[in-house]
Amino acid sequence: MGRSPCCDESGLKKGPWTPEEDQKLVKYIQKNGHGSWRALPKLAGLNRCGKSCRLRWTNYLRPDIKRGKFSQEEEQKILNLHSILGNKWSAIATHLSGRTDNEIKNFWNTHLKKKLIQMGIDPMTHRPRTDIFSSLPHLIALANLKELIETHTWEEQAMRLQTEAAQMAKLQYLQYLLQPQPPNSMAPNNLPNNNNIDQITYDNLLNSLSSMKDGQILSTSQFGNLDHESIPFDHMPDLQVPCQYQTPMMNKDMFGENSSPTSVWNIPSTASPSPPPQQQSGAAVPPFTETSSNNYMGDACRTSSYEGGTSSFWPEVLLEDHPLFHEIA
DNA sequence: AACCCTATCAACCGCCAACGG
DNA sequence: GCCGTTGGCGGTTGATAGGGT
Secondary structure, X not given: OOOOHHHOOOOOOOOOOOHHHHHHHHHHHHHHOOOOOOOHHHHHOOOOOHHHXXXXXXXXHOOOOOXXXXXXXXXXXXXXXXXXXXXXXXXXXXXXXXXXXXXXXXXXXXXXXHHHHHOOEOOOOOOEOOOHHHHHHHHHHHHHHHHHHOOOOHHHHHHHHHHHHHHHHHHHHHHHHHOOOOOOOOOOOOOOOOOOOOHHHXXXXXXXXXXXXXXXXXXHHHHOOOOOOOOOHHHHHHHHOOXXXXXXXXXXXXXXXXXXXXXXXXXXXXXXXXXXXXXXXXXOOOOOOOXXXXXXXXXXXXXXXXXXXXXXXXXXXXXXXXXXXXXXX
């Protein structure tokens, strides 16, 4: 047993492909199909290894490849899929027609990963980060706030502080909504009896996330579509108490119109545990169940028991917990 | 203009599973 | 069942472009 020797063979060309080489490869495959990749280079008159030819074809020359910038819709889809599938780039690519796994991987590593980190969300678990670095943007904002105090009136400071607090609350709410939760979740008694956190709201949240520019720190305007009409901000303080919800395991546009029932984000209106979501036949991804949760999310989902419906999460640092907050206030 | 730094992405590397003799 | 071959995948690298100083 051993690695394929094809790439170790000396004398074969490496590095960027020339237009002539591309032409040879395309011409050959269009005429004969690729067949055995190992045999192809010789047959096509290329001084390359089969692996290099395969990669060039699948990542660049294939006629069905879509090039150019990723759309907001694609970006949102990648975020959704990555939260479920992790770094399974080829699996993610199957849901984005015309995009290669390599392209998606690059896009993730250069854009989306950074964006999530900026938001204080762990790009691997899609959950709020609790380490010191995750709070950096907030601390910087607070530092800026402190600086403002020295140059502004008390009224101006108070107004500014209020805005910052609202911003933090919204950030927390966003993070809370993005928090992966297990099945059989309990609804907190103190939330309104409605289903406001549904697919549309979730889509809005992800749109907010997607529309952020690289390096941008959250601003209140980023949540423009999350107002009192669409989400229960009146209950924001309650979000710090232990509570659970079912989470969306997939977005409706991920698998087309017939997505799994788990694509709807339900907040049960009673305190009784809700049944686990049922899987629809043909769903590309299994429903979120305790036994399969390892494949989806982080440890918390895997290890928690939800029979009794009681658990806690959200180890988020509150704005008022920060020493600077009191110093300013 | 020259240099440096950063972002981007095509291409490579190494590992692994599937397959067939 | 063993072993070699092959294709596929995810991680990483390095060339290049573009922006900033």
